[in-house]
Amino acid sequence: MQQDGPVPERRAIPIRPGEMAVAIALIAIAIAAFLSSFSGAGAGNVASTDSPMQLPRILLVIWIVLGIFCALYAAFWARAAGPDRYFVGRVVLFGGILLALATGILFLGYLVPMTIGVAALLWCLGERQMLRFGLTLLLLGPGIWLLFHHVLGLRLPVLMSGGLF
Amino acid sequence: MGDLATIMATVLSFGTLAALVFGTGLGIVIGALPGLGSVVGLSICLPFTFGMDTVPSLTLLLGVYCGSVFGGSISAILINSPGTPQAAATTLDGYPMAQRGEAGLALGWASVSSVLGGLISCVVLIVAAPQLARFATSFGSVEIFALIVLALTCIAAVSRGNTTKGLLMGAVGLSLALVGTDPVTGAARFTFGTQFLSAGFDLIAIVIGLFALSEALFRVATGDSGTAEVSGTRIRLPALGQWKSRIATLLRSSAIGCVVGALPGTGAATASFISYASARQLSPKGDKFGTGEPEGLVAAESSNNAVTGSAMIPTLALGIPGDVVTAILLSALVVHGVTPGVRLMSEHLDLVNAIFIVLILINLAMFVLAFPLVRVFGRLLSIPQHIVTAGIVTFGIVGAVTVRGNPLDVLTAVGFGFFGLVLRLTGFPLAPLVIGLVLGPQFEQNLRRGLLLNDGNFLAFFTDGPIAAFLFLCVGLAIFGPVLRAGFARLRGVFA
Amino acid sequence: MNNQLKLGFKTALAVAAMSAATQAQTLEMVVPFSAGGGTDTVARVFEPPFAAALDRTVVIRNNAGASGTIGAAAVAAAKADGNTIGYLPIGPVAIQPSLRDTAYGLNEFSYICQTTSTPVFLLQASGADKASVQDWVDQGGSGRVVYGSSGPGTIPHLAMAAFASAAQMNAIHLPFDGTGMAMNAMAGGEIDLFVDTATVLEGNDVTALAVFAAERLDAYPDVPTMAEAGFDLEFSVWQGVFGPAGMSEEDKASFSAACKTAVESDAFADLAAKTNTGIRYQGPEEFEAFVRANGQMNADILKEAGLVK
Numbered sequence: 001m002q003q004d005g006p007v008p009e010r011r012a013i014p015i016r017p018g019e020m021a022v023a024i025a026l027i028a029i030a031i032a033a034f035l036s037s038f039s040g041a042g043a044g045n046v047a048s049t050d051s052p053m054q055l056p057r058i059l060l061v062i063w064i065v066l067g068i069f070c071a072l073y074a075a076f077w078a079r080a081a082g083p084d085r086y087f088v089g090r091v092v093l094f095g096g097i098l099l100a101l102a103t104g105i106l107f108l109g110y111l112v113p114m115t116i117g118v119a120a121l122l123w124c125l126g127e128r129q130m131l132r133f134g135l136t137l138l139l140l141g142p143g144i145w146l147l148f149h150h151v152l153g154l155r156l157p158v159l160m161s162g163g164l165f
Numbered sequence: 166m167g168d169l170a171t172i173m174a175t176v177l178s179f180g181t182l183a184a185l186v187f188g189t190g191l192g193i194v195i196g197a198l199p200g201l202g203s204v205v206g207l208s209i210c211l212p213f214t215f216g217m218d219t220v221p222s223l224t225l226l227l228g229v230y231c232g233s234v235f236g237g238s239i240s241a242i243l244i245n246s247p248g249t250p251q252a253a254a255t256t257l258d259g260y261p262m263a264q265r266g267e268a269g270l271a272l273g274w275a276s277v278s279s280v281l282g283g284l285i286s287c288v289v290l291i292v293a294a295p296q297l298a299r300f301a302t303s304f305g306s307v308e309i310f311a312l313i314v315l316a317l318t319c320i321a322a323v324s325r326g327n328t329t330k331g332l333l334m335g336a337v338g339l340s341l342a343l344v345g346t347d348p349v350t351g352a353a354r355f356t357f358g359t360q361f362l363s364a365g366f367d368l369i370a371i372v373i374g375l376f377a378l379s380e381a382l383f384r385v386a387t388g389d390s391g392t393a394e395v396s397g398t399r400i401r402l403p404a405l406g407q408w409k410s411r412i413a414t415l416l417r418s419s420a421i422g423c424v425v426g427a428l429p430g431t432g433a434a435t436a437s438f439i440s441y442a443s444a445r446q447l448s449p450k451g452d453k454f455g456t457g458e459p460e461g462l463v464a465a466e467s468s469n470n471a472v473t474g475s476a477m478i479p480t481l482a483l484g485i486p487g488d489v490v491t492a493i494l495l496s497a498l499v500v501h502g503v504t505p506g507v508r509l510m511s512e513h514l515d516l517v518n519a520i521f522i523v524l525i526l527i528n529l530a531m532f533v534l535a536f537p538l539v540r541v542f543g544r545l546l547s548i549p550q551h552i553v554t555a556g557i558v559t560f561g562i563v564g565a566v567t568v569r570g571n572p573l574d575v576l577t578a579v580g581f582g583f584f585g586l587v588l589r590l591t592g593f594p595l596a597p598l599v600i601g602l603v604l605g606p607q608f609e610q611n612l613r614r615g616l617l618l619n620d621g622n623f624l625a626f627f628t629d630g631p632i633a634a635f636l637f638l639c640v641g642l643a644i645f646g647p648v649l650r651a652g653f654a655r656l657r658g659v660f661a
Numbered sequence: 662m663n664n665q666l667k668l669g670f671k672t673a674l675a676v677a678a679m680s681a682a683t684q685a686q687t688l689e690m691v692v693p694f695s696a697g698g699g700t701d702t703v704a705r706v707f708e709p710p711f712a713a714a715l716d717r718t719v720v721i722r723n724n725a726g727a728s729g730t731i732g733a734a735a736v737a738a739a740k741a742d743g744n745t746i747g748y749l750p751i752g753p754v755a756i757q758p759s760l761r762d763t764a765y766g767l768n769e770f771s772y773i774c775q776t777t778s779t780p781v782f783l784l785q786a787s788g789a790d791k792a793s794v795q796d797w798v799d800q801g802g803s804g805r806v807v808y809g810s811s812g813p814g815t816i817p818h819l820a821m822a823a824f825a826s827a828a829q830m831n832a833i834h835l836p837f838d839g840t841g842m843a844m845n846a847m848a849g850g851e852i853d854l855f856v857d858t859a860t861v862l863e864g865n866d867v868t869a870l871a872v873f874a875a876e877r878l879d880a881y882p883d884v885p886t887m888a889e890a891g892f893d894l895e896f897s898v899w900q901g902v903f904g905p906a907g908m909s910e911e912d913k914a915s916f917s918a919a920c921k922t923a924v925e926s927d928a929f930a931d932l933a934a935k936t937n938t939g940i941r942y943q944g945p946e947e948f949e950a951f952v953r954a955n956g957q958m959n960a961d962i963l964k965e966a967g968l969v970k
Contacts, residue, residue: 056354059340069333070327070329070330073327090386102579105572106572110566114562118558121554121558144560148563153209208695212721302845348813349836352761483844483845496701570725
C-alpha cells in the first residue's frame with residue numbers, strides 16, 4: 001500500500017483499531033462455527049454420498065483466511081482514517097430501544113411494543129414538540145398496525161390469540 | 166391476431182385499467198418503502214383477486230410486481246437503503262449521485278432504464294417466449310452453477326477500494342446462506358438445536374437489517390440526516406446526448422436480465438449483479454463505477470426490470486414458475502380456472518396475449534406514475550429527518566414481521582442492523598454480503614446437484630457442454646480479464 | 662418528559678388489559694407455506710365456507726419456513742382456546758417430525774378433520790423413450806436412474822425412495838427448490854422420473870407411468886397402479902385442519918362440523934375439480950387414527966431408504 005499523504009511522524013499500531021477488531025471478531029465467529037460443524041450436525045440423517053458440512057467448511061476456511069488478511073491490513077498497512085465523531089450514547093440508547101422492541105414483539109404482540117417503542121425512538125431522536133410527537137406516533141404505531149392487520153389482512157403478531165390486537 | 170379487437174376490449178375495460186394504474190402505483194410505493202417488497206405486495210393483493218375477473222386480477226398482480234421492482238430503486242437512491250433486494254445494486258451508484266445533489270437525475274436514469282429494460286423484455290417475451298423457454302430448460306444444474314459463479318465475480322466489482330474486505334464479506338454472506346436445513350439431505354446445519362434457525366435466515370429480514378435499520382442507526386450515530394439535499398426531489402430526465410455512450414450498456418444489461426429471468430431459481434437480484442459487474446468490466450467508464458456513475462444505475466435498473474417480463478417466459482410457455490412471484494401469479498390463474506402449463510399458450514392464447522399487452526401498458530404506466538410518486542416521496546423526505554428515521558424503522562419492522570409471519574425475523578433484522586452499523590463504521594462494504602446471501606442457496610444447490618450427477622467429480626463440470634464451457638470462460642475472463650488486458654497493453658508497448 | 666412516558670406506558674397497559682374484555686373472537690388459521698402456494702390456494706378457498714358455517718371471522722396467517730414445520734410448530738404451541746387452528750398438509754405433520762428435530766410430534770395436535778387426499782403419479786418427460794415402469798426398473802438395474810424431488814423428505818422424494826428400494830434400482834436423488842424447478846430439470850432431461858399429483862401431470866409436458874393408489878383412478882383409467890407393475894406402494898398427499906393439543910371437545914365438534922360443510926361446499930368442489938385435488942372428509946377420530954398410521958408408515962420408509970438413522 002503506497003502512502004499518498006504526508007507520512008505521519010508516529011504510526012500507531014494497529015492503524016485502524018476498529019476495523020481490526022471487526023476482522024478479529026469475524027475470524028472468531030468463523031472458528032467457532034467451524035468447530036461446531038464437527039460436533040454433531042443436529043438431528044441430521046445419514047446422507048448417502050454427500051456430506052452437508054463440506055461446503056460450509058470450505059467457505060469458513062476462506063472466510064478465516066480473508067479475515068486474517070483484513071486484520072493484518074488494518075493493523076499494519078492501512079492508511080489511518082480521519083478521526084470521526086459519533087454520538088455514542090445516543091446510538092446505544094437507540095439500539096437498546098430497537099432490541100427491546102424486537103424482543104417485546106415476541107411476547108406482547110405487535111401493537112403494544114411498537115407503540116411504546118416508536119414513542120421511545122421519537123423521544124430518543126429528540127422530538128419534543130407535543131403535536132408532532134403525537135401525530136407521528138399515532139400514524140407509525142397504531143396507524144400502520146391498523147392498515148396492515150385489519151385493512152390489508154396481513155396478520156401481525158397478536159397479544160393474545162383471538163384478541164383484537 | 167384476428168381477435169386483437171376483443172383482446173383490446175378486455176384489456177381496455179375499466180376494471181383492468183383501474184387495476185393497472187392502482188397495482189402499478191401500489192407496487193412502486195411498496196417497493197420504495199424500505200422493508201416491503203414484491204412478495205409482501207403480492208400477498209396483500211392476492212386475497213382481493215379472488216373476487217375479480219381473470220384479466221384484472223392478473224393485471225393487479227403484475228402491476229404490483231413490476232412496480233415494486235422499480236420502486237426499490239427510489240429508496241435505494243434517496244435514502245441508501247434498497248426497498249427490495251432486487252435494488253441492492255442500485256444503491257452503489259444511485260446514492261453517491263444523490264449525495265452529489267443529483268438525486269433527481271439519478272431517479273431519471275433509473276426510471277428510464279427501468280422502463281426501457283421492462284419494455285425490451287416484453288418484446289422478447291412476445292417474440293421468442295417458446296424458443297427462450299426451450300433454451301432455459303437446457304440450463305441444467307452445472308450451467309446454473311456456472312452462471313452463479315459468474316455473478317459472484319461481481320463481488321470484486323462492487324467492493325471499491327479494498328477487494329479483500331469485499332471478498333471477506335462475500336464469504337460471510339455465502340456462509341450465512343447455508344445456515345438452516347441442508348437442501349440435499351435435510352440435515353440441520355448451524356441451527357444449535359433451534360427450530361427458528363432450521364428455516365435459515367430470511368434474505369429479506371437481513372436486507373432490512375443491513376440496509377434500512379443500519380441506515381437509521383448510522384444516521385443516529387453520525388447525526389447526519391443523509392437526505393437533507395434530496396428533499397423535495399423531482400425526476401429530471403437525462404438528456405438524449407447523455408444516452409449515446411450508455412446505450413450499449415442498456416441493451417446488454419436488458420439482454421442479461423432477459424436470459425437470467427427466464428432461468429428458474431435466479432431472479433432480478435442476480436441479474437442486476439451480473440450486469441453491473443459486466444458493465445464495469447466492459448464499459449470505458451468502468452473505473453468510475455461506485456462513485457455515482459449513471460451507467461452503473463443503467464446497468465442495475467435495466468436488468469432487474471428486464472427480469473419482470475422474462476420471468477413470465479417459463480411461466481407462460483411451460484407453466485413452470487421460476488420464483489415466488491410467478492408462483493403466486495400461477496396460483497391466481499388456478500383460482501380463476503385456468504390451468505397453467507405447456508398448453509396455456511395454445512388453449513388460452515387470448516389470455517396470454519392480454520398479459521402481453523398488460524405488461525407493456527404497465528411499463529408505460531410505471532413511467533407516468535414515477536413522476537408524481539417520486540415527488541410524493543421527495544415531499545415525505547422533506548419532513549424533519551428524525552421522523553423519516555422513525556419511519557424507516559417502522560416499515561423495516563413491519564416488513565420483517567410480515568415476510569414469513571415469524572416475529573423472530575424482527576430480532577434477526579435488528580441484529581443485522583447492529584452488524585451493518587459496525588460494518589459501515591469500519592469501512593466494510595455491505596453489497597458483497599448481500600450478493601453472497603442472494604446467490605448462496607442456488608450456488609450450493611446447483612453445485613451439489615452437479616456433483617451428485619457427476620459422481621462427485623468437479624472437473625467434469627468444465628466438460629459438461631457448450632453453455633457451461635462458455636459461462637466458465639466468462640468467469641475466467643471476469644477474474645483474469647484485467648490482468649490479461651494489462652499484459653496485452655505491455656506487449657503492445659514492447660513491440661511498438 | 663418522564664411524566665409523559667409514564668402516562669403513555671399506563672395508557673398502553675390499560676389498553677392491553679382491556680383487550681381481554683374486547684375479545685374479537687377472530688379465528689386464526691395458520692397456513693405453513695407462503696401466500697400463493699398450493700396449500701395456501703386450497704386453504705383460501707376452504708376458508709369462506711368454513712367461516713360462514715362457524716359464523717366467525719376467520720383470517721389466514723401465512724407462517725412459512727423449513728418445509729412447513731415453523732407453521733406447524735406455531736399451531737402446536739398455540740393456546741388451546743379455540744382461537745388458533747392450522748391448515749396443514751402431510752409434510753410438516755407426518756413426515757418432517759421423523760426426519761428432523763421438530764418442536765412438536767403427533768401428540769401435540771388436536772385432530773379436527775381431513776379435507777383432501779390426492780394420490781400421486783410416477784411421471785416421466787413426454788419425450789422419454791421408456792413406456793412402462795418395468796423399463797425404468799431395468800434401466801435402474803443395469804445403469805442408473807436420476808429422480809427429482811421438491812426437497813428432501815417430501816412425498817415426491819419418499820415415494821421414489823420407497824420405489825427405488827423396492828425395485829432395487831441404482832437411483833440418484835436430486836432435490837430441487839420446489840416442483841417448478843424440478844419440472845424445468847425434467848424438461849431439460851436432467852432428471853428421469855418425478856412423483857407428483859395430477860395438477861403437475863396436467864400442467865407440464867410429462868406423462869404418467871403409474872399411480873400410487875390401490876385402484877385405477879376414474880379420471881385416469883389408462884394409468885396403471887403401481888401394484889399392477891409389481892410394487893405394492895400407495896402414496897397420497899393430504900391436507901387437514903389441526904388445532905393445538907388440549908382443545909375442548911365442543912370446539913373440536915363445532916370446527917369439524919363446519920369443516921364438513923366447507924368440504925362439501927360448491928366452491929371447494931369447484932377448486933378440487935380445477936386442481937385435480939381429491940376431496941376426502943374424515944372426522945376427528947378417524948383422522949387422528951389415519952394421521953398416526955400414515956406418520957408411522959412414512960417413518961418406516963425413511964428408515965428403510967436410509968434417510969434417517
